[in-house]
Amino acid sequence: MRTLAPRERKLIAVGLLVLVVGLAWLLIAAPVLAGFQARRDEREALVGAWRRDQHLLQAIPLLRAEALDQRRTGRDFKISAPSASQAAEALKQRLNATLTASGGQVSGLQEVRADIPAGWVSARADARITLTQLDDSLRRLQNDKPYLVVEYTLVGADRPQSQYGSLDVRLQVSALVRAAPPR
Incomplete structure (x- = not known):
């Protein structure tokens, strides 16, 4: 090396x-x-x-x-009723009363059960109503207690010329339910 x-x-x-x-x-x-x-x-x-x-x-x-x-x-956001079915009935009555008080004609009213979360109720109404009456109805539903959630509003105006002022409206509202003891 x-x-x-x-x-x-x-x-x-x-x-x-x-x-x-x-x-x-x-x-x-x-x-x-x-x-x-x-x-x-x-x-x-x-x-x-x-x-x-x-x-x-x-x-x-x-x-x-x-x-x-x-x-x-x-409590301003919930319908008080002993059961969900009675709450749904109260919701349907309120929806019907609001639409008729505004001048609309309710043609169908039903409880909605599909895709509704637990603790909620929902109702749907079909009515013939003018745009002004619909606006008044939505304002009443929005401002009266208990407060509701308007799920959707469908408006159709497929009518002959003699009935242009009225609209076909489908309105679905929902509300929370608070279990209240029967009186």
């Missing part, structure tokens, strides 16, 4: 030094720095959570007031 030239020895020494420094970086410095980074990220997440929690704590009085208000006004 031949001896290495001074230049080759220097290259091998620099290579070994680079190898030792690289291994030291990979085995010692990188994990330590990664640990610092992980702890910093965790600390930032905890500070963010703490700030959100402080914001929620400050909002508790407002949330409590809103909950009390919702509890107080909750």
Whole structure:
């Protein structure tokens, strides 16, 4: 085996030094720095959570007031009846009364049971009504308590010329039901 030239020895020494420094970086410095980074990220997440929690704590009085208000006004959004069938009947009567009070002629009225969530009732009415009367009916349904949800309104005007003022309207409304003891 031949001896290495001074230049080759220097290259091998620099290579070994680079190898030792690289291994030291990979085995010692990188994990330590990664640990610092992980702890910093965790600390930032905890500070963010703490700030959100402080914001929620400050909002508790407002949330409590809103909950009390919702509890107080909750009956304005529900039909009180001993059973769902009686609530549906009350909803049908209200829909019929509203449409007739506005001057419409109700030709069909039925309870809707398909695709209705639990705790809700729904009714559909077919009526012949003018646009002004429909507007009045929708305003009454919107503003009278208990408040209703108008699921849809279909309007058709396929009539001979003598009946242009009236429209065929199909209106479906829904309401929440609150179980009330019989009186």
